[in-house]
Amino acid sequence: MSNYYEFQNASKILSGNFAIENIPHEFKALGAKRILILTDETLKKIGTLQTVIDGIDTKEIEIAGVFSKIPQDSSIEIIKEIVKQYKELNCEAILAVGGGSVIDTAKGVRMVLSQEKEDIMQLMGCEIIYYGKHIPFIAIPTTSGTGSEATLVAVILNSMQNVKMEFISYFLVPDAAVLDPRMTLTLPKKITASTGMDTLCHAIESYTCIQKNPMSDAYAVAAIEIIRENLVLAVKNGKDKKVRNAMANASLMAGVAFSNSMVGLIHAIGHSVGAVSRVPHGDAMSILMPHCMRFNKDKLEKEYAKLLLYIGGEEVYIQTPKEQRANKTIMCIEEILNELNSLSGLPTKLSEAGVKREDFESIAKKSLNDGAMIVNPKQASYDDVMEILKQAF
Amino acid sequence: MKRSWKRKVIVKVKSVISKIVLFFLYKGFKLTYRKDLSVKSEIEPWKEGFTFGINTGIQGVNLIIKKENGKLIRLKEENKLDLEIVFKSIDVAFLMFTGRLGVSKAYAEHRFILKGEIGKAMSLVRCIDIVEAYLFPKIISKRILKEVPNKSMGLIKTYGEILITR
Numbered sequence: 001m002s003n004y005y006e007f008q009n010a011s012k013i014l015s016g017n018f019a020i021e022n023i024p025h026e027f028k029a030l031g032a033k034r035i036l037i038l039t040d041e042t043l044k045k046i047g048t049l050q051t052v053i054d055g056i057d058t059k060e061i062e063i064a065g066v067f068s069k070i071p072q073d074s075s076i077e078i079i080k081e082i083v084k085q086y087k088e089l090n091c092e093a094i095l096a097v098g099g100g101s102v103i104d105t106a107k108g109v110r111m112v113l114s115q116e117k118e119d120i121m122q123l124m125g126c127e128i129i130y131y132g133k134h135i136p137f138i139a140i141p142t143t144s145g146t147g148s149e150a151t152l153v154a155v156i157l158n159s160m161q162n163v164k165m166e167f168i169s170y171f172l173v174p175d176a177a178v179l180d181p182r183m184t185l186t187l188p189k190k191i192t193a194s195t196g197m198d199t200l201c202h203a204i205e206s207y208t209c210i211q212k213n214p215m216s217d218a219y220a221v222a223a224i225e226i227i228r229e230n231l232v233l234a235v236k237n238g239k240d241k242k243v244r245n246a247m248a249n250a251s252l253m254a255g256v257a258f259s260n261s262m263v264g265l266i267h268a269i270g271h272s273v274g275a276v277s278r279v280p281h282g283d284a285m286s287i288l289m290p291h292c293m294r295f296n297k298d299k300l301e302k303e304y305a306k307l308l309l310y311i312g313g314e315e316v317y318i319q320t321p322k323e324q325r326a327n328k329t330i331m332c333i334e335e336i337l338n339e340l341n342s343l344s345g346l347p348t349k350l351s352e353a354g355v356k357r358e359d360f361e362s363i364a365k366k367s368l369n370d371g372a373m374i375v376n377p378k379q380a381s382y383d384d385v386m387e388i389l390k391q392a393f
Numbered sequence: 394m395k396r397s398w399k400r401k402v403i404v405k406v407k408s409v410i411s412k413i414v415l416f417f418l419y420k421g422f423k424l425t426y427r428k429d430l431s432v433k434s435e436i437e438p439w440k441e442g443f444t445f446g447i448n449t450g451i452q453g454v455n456l457i458i459k460k461e462n463g464k465l466i467r468l469k470e471e472n473k474l475d476l477e478i479v480f481k482s483i484d485v486a487f488l489m490f491t492g493r494l495g496v497s498k499a500y501a502e503h504r505f506i507l508k509g510e511i512g513k514a515m516s517l518v519r520c521i522d523i524v525e526a527y528l529f530p531k532i533i534s535k536r537i538l539k540e541v542p543n544k545s546m547g548l549i550k551t552y553g554e555i556l557i558t559r
């Protein structure tokens with residue numbers, strides 16, 4: 001066990017049937033009446049937003065406004081625009097309805113409002129944001145993957161300098177995370193598979209990075225178990241509320257785990273594959289996971305072996321000899337990947353995901369400067385990353 | 394009630410030793426920037442005027458390095474830093490400076506806060522790792538670094554160079 005660790009899971013969790021209908025009460029408890037909803041156009045079009053509004057439009061709260069123009073990448077400009085609207089409409093709280101980019105944007109808006117700083121660049125870094133003014137903030141994730149509703153990180157694009165700025169602070173975490181199965185029922189098969197693999201990746205990396213601790217371990221293994229039992233089912237039958245709710249829980253738990261123990265090599269390379277070759281995050285995670293795990297294996301034999309119990313189940317664990325368990329863990333993940341590939345077309349190779357060989361160099365360079373690299377248990381050099389990319393191609 | 398004299402002495406001792414280590418860290422940066430290819434290739438892309446600081450939270454026990462005219466110089470004070478590591482306590486800074494805690498681990502344990510762009514911080518962390526490998530005997534480096542880098546000179550030569558060059 002590590003000599004020292006820090007852990008926080010500050011969000012209240014509302015999970016299950018009619019969770020959305022309890023939101024007005026939560027805002028009331030947080031002392032807010034006028035709320036601003038942040039979401040994206042797709043969710044508005046497919047009716048997800050309407051479901052939320054039907055659930056919360058009561059006399060306890062006032063929906064002061066809906067901002068639905070949030071793009072794929074949260075950016076400073078959008079945040080400024082939303083802050084302006086928030087102030088003009090005299091809002092008192094934020095409700096984010098969406099995936100990672102909506103929730104990250106909401107974190108950014110809340111950060112600017114609570115820190116009362118004009119220049120967001122001054123807040124860039126790790127743990128330099130303090131409590132500030134409390135802006136009540138509730139998040140409803142509409143994908144089961146990023147876990148952003150429970151993490152202390154916000155990634156925001158600085159389009160002027162074309163860099164992704166990272167903000168890390170315990171005070172970015174929403175006051176409450178609402179997991180309502182209705183929010184993910186319409187997720188297409190491929191996105192369900194891809195975001196589910198991202199969740200698995202969060203759990204595995206948080207269990208194996210240098211700041212693993214007993215608390216984050218507990219969240220990580222619980223998430224892995226839920227994923228084993230539910231991910232394939234969620235792809236097969238997306239209308240199953242029980243299964244969807246389970247995956248939403250896994251996503252949040254894995255989010256709590258990696259928010260506290262951080263993610264490593266798979267994310268470091270995956271972020272760069274996303275930035276350079278525009279591969280969706282979950283797809284990059286799925287493809288890179290087995291290769292990065294093989295790279296890390298000599299340092300993580302014990303941890304991977306233990307994970308077999310959760311990813312493979314009791315029978316598989318007992319039947320696999322001790323010295324083969326770590327390998328078997330990786331094989332189980334490959335089996336899941338292949339099954340998801342045939343069910344949903346989730347890519348299993350970089351070449352299938354649109355990555356070109358000529359992208360490798362810039363991907364590898366970028367990966368080394370990714371914040372996730374520092375907590376990976378094994379040092380990875382430029383050449384190591386190039387080798388992993390070749391294997392995954 | 395105030396802190397005991399014993400604690401005051403401990404803080405003083407840790408501060409003095411940290412100050413000495415920071416001097417060698419600065420010299421180590423300068424030396425490896427000239428003599429170590431990896432450090433050179435890390436620092437080369439830093440923009441002219443790039444300034445970073447390591448702050449222990451104790452007045453006067455800090456290190457500010459600026460890249461100026463292709464050289465690294467030490468500043469006494471600077472308000473606008475591009476990157477700053479601020480330790481939450483002198484005790485942990487001391488652990489790091491005496492080779493008992495690696496910078497990656499210190500980061501993972503939330504032992505310091507980081508002001509600035511995290512990508513740049515990664516480059517700095519790699520440099521600190523290499524400089525430490527030059528300054529500490531291998532037995533220590535092996536414990537605090539994930540991988541001991543190849544060095545262009547040994548421990549004795551490193552300190553020799555540091556002490557003779559200004």
Ligand SMILES: [Fe+2]
Binds near residue numbers: 201267281
């Ligand atoms: Fe992820």
